[in-house]
Amino acid sequence: MQEKVMHVLEFDKVKEQLIKHTSSSLGKEKVKALIPLNEFEAVLVAQEQTDEAATVLRLKGNIPLGGLVDVRQTVKRAKIGGMLSATELIEVAGTLYAARNMKRFIEKMVDEGVDLKHLPELSNKMVICQELERSISQCIDDNGHILDSASETLKGIRQQLRTTEARVRDKLESMIRSSSATKMLSDAIITIRNDRFVLPVKQEYRASYGGIVHDQSSSGATLFIEPQVIVELNNTLQQAKVREKVEIDRILTLLSGEVAEHSDEILQNVYCLTEMDFMFTKAKYAKQIKGIRPSVNQEGRVRLYKARHPLLPSNEVVPNDIELGTDFTTIVITGPNTGGKTVALKTLGLCTLMAQAGLQIPALEESEMAVFKAVYADIGDEQSIEQSLSTFSSHMVNIVDILDKVDANSLVLFDELGAGTDPQEGAALAISILDEVYNRGARVVATTHYPELKAYGYNRPGVINASVEFDIATLSPTYKLLIGVPGRSNAFEISKRLGLQERVIKTARAQMSDERNEVDSMIASLETSKKSAEQEMREAENIRKEAEKLHKELQQQIIALNNERDALFEKAEQEAAKKVEDAQKEAEKIIQELRKMRKEQHAQVKEHELIEARKRLEEAVPVFNKSKKQAANEANTKQSFLPGDEVKVISFDQKGHLIEKINDNEWQVQIGIMKMKVKEKDLQYIKRPQQPVQDKPLATVKGKDYHVSLELDLRGERYDNALMKTEKYLDDAVLAGYPRVSIIHGKGTGALRTGVRELLKNHRSVKQTRFGEASEGGNGVTIVELK
Structure with a gap:
């Protein structure tokens, strides 16, 4: 893309807004280098990455990218043997912490079942260097100060420093508190010059303190003197500070060597974190402008x-x-x-x-x-x-x-x-x-x-x-x-x-010319017509949505009602069956007692009379009609379904035809002009077409049954009449099950063609349209693919 075009279209201002959402200087650098891509696959990947980051933000609200710093030059210097400063080492540790935190965050999202692709790929490339991170954090605090615990040697040196400095201060404090100090000192304070403790002495009392003069005031009236009694202690203090610096340099050199050993892993982490920062920058900007993935x-x-x-x-x-x-x-x-x-x-x-x-x-x-x-x-x-x-x-x-x-x-x-x-x-x-x-x-x-x-x-x-x-x-x-x-x-x-x-x-x-006035009148009429059409379209859309809502609610109510009815029937049957079973048991008990009486009392009860009594009891058991679902299930076990079969949807008590099997338990059923998913157990087989046409899709057979032509010729029709015919023809074609039809509108002035294509664009049953090929009639014919 030309730089000039991006400037004219203000793409640079979009990048300025993007930069506000970055989490690091690395992200800012990436945004500044952003230019539009012109390869389809690359654009597709870039859009997928932004959408993936937007999904994470929508689910989690924020991301743990804190601590990321551009340490590329720092790591490269360590790699060639350079000694890093304490601040630079803290930045390296912060970047390692950001990588560890981000890797754990993404892995947790994947474990939760969030569908991610590009973020896990970047996360898998990152290497956790927790030992290096721990080594740095144990030696250096967050402010870049080397801790006493960095080494036993450093701890001993600093203990000596603190003891010696306390002795120096004690001696100087006693000198300040002396009776002559008020007269000889410009101010009763201890100060430092050339990294040594001194006192501000008036010029005329220089000889009273001896020692070394390190500085004087701008007027020359005050001299900053290191008294002779603390010169030796100050020398000891300076020697300890030199040993401290040597030990600190040794510690920094060791840590820099560890950074050098892991330089490739650190640079890889920096690259991955930069890509993630850029992805989430784009996602945050999308949220700001209420953007969508096109x-x-x-x-x-x-x-x-x-x-x-x-x-x-x-x-x-x-x-x-x-x-x-x-x-x-x-x-x-x-x-x-x-x-x-x-x-x-x-x-x-x-x-x-x-x-x-x-x-x-x-x-x-x-x-x-x-x-x-x-x-x-x-x-x-x-x-x-x-x-x-x-x-x-x-x-x-x-x-x-x-x-x-x-x-x-x-x-x-x-x-x-x-x-x-x-x-x-x-x-x-x-x-x-x-x-x-x-x-x-x-x-x-x-x-x-x-x-x-x-x-x-x-x-x-x-x-x-x-x-x-x-x-x-x-x-x-x-x-x-x-x-x-x-x-x-x-x-x-x-x-x-x-x-x-x-x-x-x-x-x-x-x-003005008559022709110009007529054009203006025509334009005004077009504007009015377009506004009216848009208003009617909005109203029709609202009515359609309301009708769909009512239709769904009615479907749910009918299904719920039928389920409740079947449940009540089954419950009643179970209760009746239990009562009959109880009656049978009671009758059997009575018969047993009668036999017992006959044996014991020689009663004149004959066996055939007992058999007849039992038969009458069995005949008294009521026979229940099977529920519709039970009947359907029994019928379905005897007859397997095939596309084209005429069936009855039990829940709606409506007949329809099977279009295709969606899965093991569901079919797509055509009921009138409506297609819907229906459970197989809710279907009752009626019949199968007697002479199906071989090697032709079902839609062709049904189209023949409905006597609908594969094309509609609108040439010579008035505009309004043509649109009405097109609407009815589409409904008939859908009912017939055609996958594709042709509408011949001719070329002419283009008004009829435009009206027809506008109707097709908004029709609920149209999947897509195209003009005909040269052999099909060119721009005078529109080929319509139906849903």
Whole structure:
């Protein structure tokens, strides 16, 4: 990507915001070097890394990256035999601590079942050097001071230092407290000069103390004297300090050698922690701008839903939908200044750069971005006094450079194309430039004032007009982008609202050509129709969502009711069966007693009479009807299911056809126009088609049964009637089970084609669409894949 383009689109300002979220100087360095990638696989990996870090932040809220310092030069110096300072060693220990902490954190998340890929890969590369970390922390405290416990020698030396220093202070304190001190000393304090303890003595009493003069005051009235009685003690103190420094250097040298031994592991840890810091920096920024991970493609297809410019305040910026690269590859945005054309242009360009840099974008879910090999932009006033270039000349120099490089894998953004020269020539030049870039296959968005370009979008396939909405009532732009509607100046309406006399406005209108007035009227009508359609679409969407909600609730209630009913039936059967069983036991008991009586009392009860009595008791046992589920289960054990079988869904008491088996326990069932998952135990086999067509999918057999054609011809139909026919045909095709159908709308003016494709885009049963191949009818036919 060109540095100039990144500056024009303000990608450098995005990086400034990113830097605020880094945890170390290493992360800042990584952000400063960030540039958009142009390889699809690399962009995909970068987006995966950001999304993975965002998942961790969402689950844990924060990460333990504290202690990370850039110790690369420090470690390299140790590697070649250099002695590190105590501060540098503490920084190394802090980095080792950060690696250990981060590795443990990621391993714990993996153990918890969080689906991570890139973070565990980095974590596995890190090496824990806990012995080195412990050695440093045992010798040096957090402030970089060597501890007494670093060695027994150092401990002894410091003990001697403290004892000697105490003796020196005691002697000097006694001298300060003497009766003559007040007269001979400038101040009753002990001070230090040249790292030796001294007293501030007045000039005239120099001889009274003897010893060595180390310094004097600026006026010369005070001398800083080391009294003769403490010279020897100060010498002992200095010798101990020299031994202390030698011992400290020895300890630092040993620790530096340990760092050198682990230099490769430490540098590897630094690299991994830097990558992690960068990943979480991007994730934190995504959270700030409420960004989402866009899906990316290599086909030059862009779909932005409610996209916002990331550098504008979220409570002020107006989100816009921007689509490019499907039905059209060029957008021409017309309209007056200060309407938001340039912001829309920059939003697309900046979101593209951000997505290719692995950053999430401020838009709604399901937004899609293309990966371009290059992004070119000609935006803003680039007048150059030094080069004696006018605004027009500066733009043309830039455009010439773009035309030298642009190809089918490019995104080109033109702001005020052709401006700064004669309007007629500028418009002609703008059209020619757009044609050149369009013919090379690039994706193009251009803004312009020229009314001649409003017709450009109607005369060329693959090109569409757009504008920014303007509210006449408030005389202000709404900054909402309207795809498919060319802009108008609104000069007459604004002038009228501001109080310009009606006769002046009428005179001005008379100067306009009839053709221009008709175009403005058409644009106004389009704007009104688009607003009305959007409002109706929102209302329809709300109704659809409410209907889906009610449908789900009703399904759940029906299932719950049927389950409760079956449970009650089964409970009643069990209770009745128990009562009968009890009655049988009681009857058997009675018969046993009768036999006993016959034997004991020679009663005249015959055996065949007992048998008949028992038979009557058995016949008295009630026979229960099996529940629907039991009956279905018994039927299902006798008959295995196959796709195409007609079945009954017991819970809903509805008939349908089996489409496919989802798993061992579930089938997808078509009931009318509705498809749903149903448990196999909730299905009752009815029948199987008598003569299934061999080697053809089920959808073909059902399509024949329903007598639905594989194509719908709308040529010659009125617009509204054609849309109604299309809607009904789609429902019939879904009912017939067709996977793909063709809709013939012709080429003509393009109005019918646009309306049909708009309907298909929003239809619940349409999976995707494309124009027909040359052999299929080209742009006059739309091939529809159904869900």
